[in-house]
Amino acid sequence: MRTLEEQIEVTAPVGTAWSQLHRVAEYPLFVAGVVHASAHGRHHAHLDVEFGGGRHAVDAELTDHGRGRVMSWETVDGPPLRGTFALRPLDAAHTRVQLRLEYDPGELAGALGAADGPVPSTAVEEAVRADLELFKQLCEE
Numbered sequence: 001m002r003t004l005e006e007q008i009e010v011t012a013p014v015g016t017a018w019s020q021l022h023r024v025a026e027y028p029l030f031v032a033g034v035v036h037a038s039a040h041g042r043h044h045a046h047l048d049v050e051f052g053g054g055r056h057a058v059d060a061e062l063t064d065h066g067r068g069r070v071m072s073w074e075t076v077d078g079p080p081l082r083g084t085f086a087l088r089p090l091d092a093a094h095t096r097v098q099l100r101l102e103y104d105p106g107e108l109a110g111a112l113g114a115a116d117g118p119v120p121s122t123a124v125e126e127a128v129r130a131d132l133e134l135f136k137q138l139c140e141e
Contacts, residue, residue, distance in 0.1 A: 002105055004124060007098040008132040012139040014089040017097060018069055020139050021085055030134035032127050049078070080107050097135065101128060 010017050020026070024045045027037035035055065036048040047058045058078035064071050069087040086098040103124065 001102045002124075004101045004103070004128060005099065006101075006125070006128050006132055007096055008136050009090065010095045010097055010136045010139045011093060012095060013093060014069055014087050014095045017087050017095045017135075017139045020135065021071060021087070026138070030138055031131050044076075045073075051079075080104055095139075097132065099128065099132065 024037050024039040027045075027047065028034045031037075033049045033051050034047050035050055038046050040046055040059075043062050045060045045062055047060065049056050049058050056078060059076040060073050061076055062071060062073045070084060072082070072084045074082040081101065081103050083099060083101040086100075088096040088098065090096055101124070105124075
């Protein structure tokens with residue numbers, strides 16, 4: 001497994017960022033490849049994701065870690081991915097969003113239909129940075 005850690009500062013209160021993170025239906029607005037998303041109960045999400053030249057259903061389990069504003073998630077099927085979002089208030093109007101993503105480049109390549117070997121870590125890093133920028137924009141609107 002490879003681990004990627006990224007962070008971004010958002011000009012919004014921590015509560016605003018936390019609420020946005022839990023709006024599963026809005027994941028297509030800030031997660032590349034997600035074309036539809038819906039919550040199933042408090043701890044599951046169903047995502048329709050476009051990758052590898054087709055549309056695939058992916059289910060994920062979501063876990064909140066109390067008042068610490070930490071949410072973890074892990075795919076139940078589809079590409080094996082797991083991650084954690086930690087939201088830290090910097091002051092009343094600013095939040096640091098930290099993301100830790102764990103993935104296997106070889107398995108991710110297989111899920112994406114890539115025949116040329118593992119997905120380069122730079123491609124994953126660029127996608128995650130772009131997703132965080134979109135998340136920031138949503139929180140600041």
